Amino acid sequence: MLNTLENYGWLARLFHWSIALAATGLFGLGLYMVELSYYEPAYKTYPSLHKSIGLLVAVLMIFRLIWRLINLAPLPLSSSAHSNATAIKQVLEHKAASMVHFLLYALPFALFLSGYLISTADGRPIFVFDMMEVPALFPPSKGMEDTAGLVHEIIAWSLAGFVVLHALAALKHHFINKDRTLKRMLWGEQEPSQKTKSVEKNNLTHDKKPKQETLNIRSTP
Amino acid sequence: MFKSKIKSTLVASLLAFGVSGGLVGNFNSAQAETYQLDTQGAHASIQFKISHLGYSWILARFNKFEGQFEFDESKPEASSISITVDTASLDSNHAERDKHLRSADFLDVSKFPTATFLSTGLKSVNEKKAVLSGDLTIKGITKPITMDVNWIGGGDDPWGYVRQGFEGSVVIPVGEYGMMDMGPSAQEVEILVFFEGVRPKG
Numbered sequence: 511m512l513n514t515l516e517n518y519g520w521l522a523r524l525f526h527w528s529i530a531l532a533a534t535g536l537f538g539l540g541l542y543m544v545e546l547s548y549y550e551p552a553y554k555t556y557p558s559l560h561k562s563i564g565l566l567v568a569v570l571m572i573f574r575l576i577w578r579l580i581n582l583a584p585l586p587l588s589s590s591a592h593s594n595a596t597a598i599k600q601v602l603e604h605k606a607a608s609m610v611h612f613l614l615y616a617l618p619f620a621l622f623l624s625g626y627l628i629s630t631a632d633g634r635p636i637f638v639f640d641m642m643e644v645p646a647l648f649p650p651s652k653g654m655e656d657t658a659g660l661v662h663e664i665i666a667w668s669l670a671g672f673v674v675l676h677a678l679a680a681l682k683h684h685f686i687n688k689d690r691t692l693k694r695m696l697w698g699e700q701e702p703s704q705k706t707k708s709v710e711k712n713n714l715t716h717d718k719k720p721k722q723e724t725l726n727i728r729s730t731p
Numbered sequence: 732m733f734k735s736k737i738k739s740t741l742v743a744s745l746l747a748f749g750v751s752g753g754l755v756g757n758f759n760s761a762q763a764e765t766y767q768l769d770t771q772g773a774h775a776s777i778q779f780k781i782s783h784l785g786y787s788w789i790l791a792r793f794n795k796f797e798g799q800f801e802f803d804e805s806k807p808e809a810s811s812i813s814i815t816v817d818t819a820s821l822d823s824n825h826a827e828r829d830k831h832l833r834s835a836d837f838l839d840v841s842k843f844p845t846a847t848f849l850s851t852g853l854k855s856v857n858e859k860k861a862v863l864s865g866d867l868t869i870k871g872i873t874k875p876i877t878m879d880v881n882w883i884g885g886g887d888d889p890w891g892y893v894r895q896g897f898e899g900s901v902v903i904p905v906g907e908y909g910m911m912d913m914g915p916s917a918q919e920v921e922i923l924v925f926f927e928g929v930r931p932k933g
Contacts, residue, residue: 547911547912548913548914549914557827628826628827628830629826629827630826631826631827631830632824632825632826634825634826650826652794652822653819654826655826655827655829655830656830656833659830
């Protein structure tokens, strides 16, 4: 369940992929629902679905953040740097990655807050699947819905941009660097047999060809 | 906006001065006075009413607007009025709906922050009723309209001012002003105005 310095535990992976799925759905749903015309049956149901799922994801994100803070974060995988330029590039990549990771945690909270403020701007509560009522915590504020709406839209698009960047970076690790970055988020720890094999292989390659790019040596940024 | 209000008030009082000073005989002492809509005391309101599915009505209002009118009891046909509405001040008592109504689907308030009405003429029907014609501009689209108006009453108030009160209503097709189609029962909106105008006595 716990993370190690090398791998993500199942809980972290569950958080990652369930939220990734829900967030993508929320983004699409959000873009779609505002285009619906008044007489569409979905005109009322889709926005309430968007709010309900959004609030659930907010709760998930709180647990995810706590889990992230009390848990180890696996170290970034690096190829062996055989020149100053490569080393600098790698440090910059790691810096960029942790900045994007920070935003992928921070922006959703700004999104939850702004979305919540649209619907509660006049003091009305939000209904979660018609089963639970989340009250308006702030006093009604005139025009709040407009400001919150603009912020919500801008942040949603920014977050979508960073998610795409994040996904492209993962694919780059997988296909260009050919390292375990994507795999360890998908399947976690490698099977023991493979693991020993790969370690052996790495040791072998390390001895023979120390300059090979695909080498899996960990480095702290 | 405030500046122009002062300016037109000034022009109106100069005109009034000219009329009372030089042309008293000709005009039978008729002098149009300029009244400001009493938005300060909120003795004025602009509302609109639109059908919801054909089952009931939604009533909403604009919280911010200003205007003035010229009015003379003895010469009502010379009356004129101008009103400027802050479209973003729309309030239907439902934040999400207000947000939608302010968006480009409806009033597009960031692009068209004001809606205006400028009268072009008035025809008396009887002592209390008249038909007011003028240009209504919403979302940058100007259309001539005629509005039934009713003079409710007027006279001195207890605090040193003179007041005149009116009400009026007009039904307009929303489609003509670039609004999103909200179904067959919501093709028309009724605009309702109730206001007192106020001016210092004398």
